[in-house]
Amino acid sequence: MPPDLRHARAEPTFPSAPSPHPEFTPEDERAAYRDMLLIRRFEEKAGQLYGMGHIGGFCHLYIGQEAVATGIAMARRAGDQIIAAYRHHGHMLAAGIDARPIMAELLGRAAGISSGKGGSMHMFAPEHGFYGGHGIVGAQVPIGAGLALANRYRGGDGVCWCFLGDGAASQGQVYETMNMATLWRLPVIFVIENDTEAGAFDCKVAAAGTGAVGSGGTAADLSQRGRCFSIPGWQVDGMDVRAVRDAALRAAAWSRAGNGPFILEMLTERYRGHSMADPAKYQARDEAVARRAQQDPISLVKERLLAHDVSEAELRQIDKDVRAIVAGACAFALDAPEPVAGELQRAVVVDA
Numbered sequence: 411m412p413p414d415l416r417h418a419r420a421e422p423t424f425p426s427a428p429s430p431h432p433e434f435t436p437e438d439e440r441a442a443y444r445d446m447l448l449i450r451r452f453e454e455k456a457g458q459l460y461g462m463g464h465i466g467g468f469c470h471l472y473i474g475q476e477a478v479a480t481g482i483a484m485a486r487r488a489g490d491q492i493i494a495a496y497r498h499h500g501h502m503l504a505a506g507i508d509a510r511p512i513m514a515e516l517l518g519r520a521a522g523i524s525s526g527k528g529g530s531m532h533m534f535a536p537e538h539g540f541y542g543g544h545g546i547v548g549a550q551v552p553i554g555a556g557l558a559l560a561n562r563y564r565g566g567d568g569v570c571w572c573f574l575g576d577g578a579a580s581q582g583q584v585y586e587t588m589n590m591a592t593l594w595r596l597p598v599i600f601v602i603e604n605d606t607e608a609g610a611f612d613c614k615v616a617a618a619g620t621g622a623v624g625s626g627g628t629a630a631d632l633s634q635r636g637r638c639f640s641i642p643g644w645q646v647d648g649m650d651v652r653a654v655r656d657a658a659l660r661a662a663a664w665s666r667a668g669n670g671p672f673i674l675e676m677l678t679e680r681y682r683g684h685s686m687a688d689p690a691k692y693q694a695r696d697e698a699v700a701r702r703a704q705q706d707p708i709s710l711v712k713e714r715l716l717a718h719d720v721s722e723a724e725l726r727q728i729d730k731d732v733r734a735i736v737a738g739a740c741a742f743a744l745d746a747p748e749p750v751a752g753e754l755q756r757a758v759v760v761d762a
């Protein structure tokens with residue numbers, strides 16, 4: 411029997427706020443450090459390859475936001491799905507997907523994770539629970555709710571982690587989705603990555619005329635955008651992987667228990683421009699350098715590890731291992747052949 415999806419909660423009891431001192435063992439710190447470093451080095455390499463002309467079209471880097479994808483991945487369970495926008499290489503790496511086919515996809519090669527047809531914005535890996543990679547701002551949100559509907563329909567306690575940007579948070583389809591998600595009590599966590607004005611101003615003005623939060627949306631606190639749909643939400647320090655995982659675990663517990671959707675607004679900062687075409691001249695350079703020295707997500711974890719008596723040598727070794735993975739991914743991608751012409755229509759057009 412399919413579940414009865416019609417009844418919303420009458421009086422929701424919202425969960426208590428996340429802990430100001432999230433639990434995180436030295437082992438957790440090590441794992442987070444390694445995963446965030448892998449994203450950072452991978453993205454730096456992608457930026458270089460773009461500059462050298464090996465990557466064509468768009469390329470949106472995730473540098474600065476590593477703690478969000480990593481903290482969520484640490485809260486994720488097998489069977490949960492992930493869906494994101496076009497800035498998603500980091501989410502895929504955090505989900506444990508091999509760096510080689512991701513890099514090959516960026517280069518449009520046959521060995522790419524979407525056979526070279528998805529490119530930088532449309533990578534898919536459903537075998538890893540990863541459902542894209544979406545270039546239309548906000549398009550992943552209703553699809554994410556659909557994945558959550560599948561979870562409810564099939565039973566079990568899987569949740570869908572649906573990532574979106576602060577710009578996407580003002581899209582109409584997001585609100586239709588929130589309404590349905592409450593009505594059907596869908597286990598979907600809307601993870602809004604608010605990269606703040608400094609990093610966000612560019613494209614939102616140039617491409618859509620929306621600007622950063624405050625000029626394109628009405629409520630600066632995006633975690634409260636679901637209030638009229640009875641969706642609880644928290645603002646989270648998205649530069650601290652501990653805080654991200656802690657909030658994610660609590661939100662997921664709420665959704666897994668059948669209470670419906672949840673919003674996590676991650677306060678984060680993207681260090682690069684919107685895409686490789688954007689030199690980010692609107693960012694106040696000196697301020698940004700000072701701020702990043704204080705709150706860089708990788709440096710924060712490094713300091714905590716050193717305080718836990720982890721040696722500089724061990725951290726250097728992690729960095730070396732990560733660089734080797736990225737160099738291997740780069741060589742793999744550069745050596746991989748281009749797709750053959752016959753590949754063009756495979757797995758794109760379906761005979762109905």
Ligand SMILES: Cc1ncc(C[n+]2csc(CCOP(=O)(O)OP(=O)(O)O)c2C)c(N)n1
Nearest residue numbers: 497545546547575576577578613614617618
């Ligand atoms: C429906 C739609 N409108 C406009 C665009 C052009 N566009 C591409 S990215 C972007 C900004 C989106 O900002 P945000 O959701 O905050 O994500 P971020 O790039 O900051 O990660 C815009 C307006 C688009 N791709 N799709």
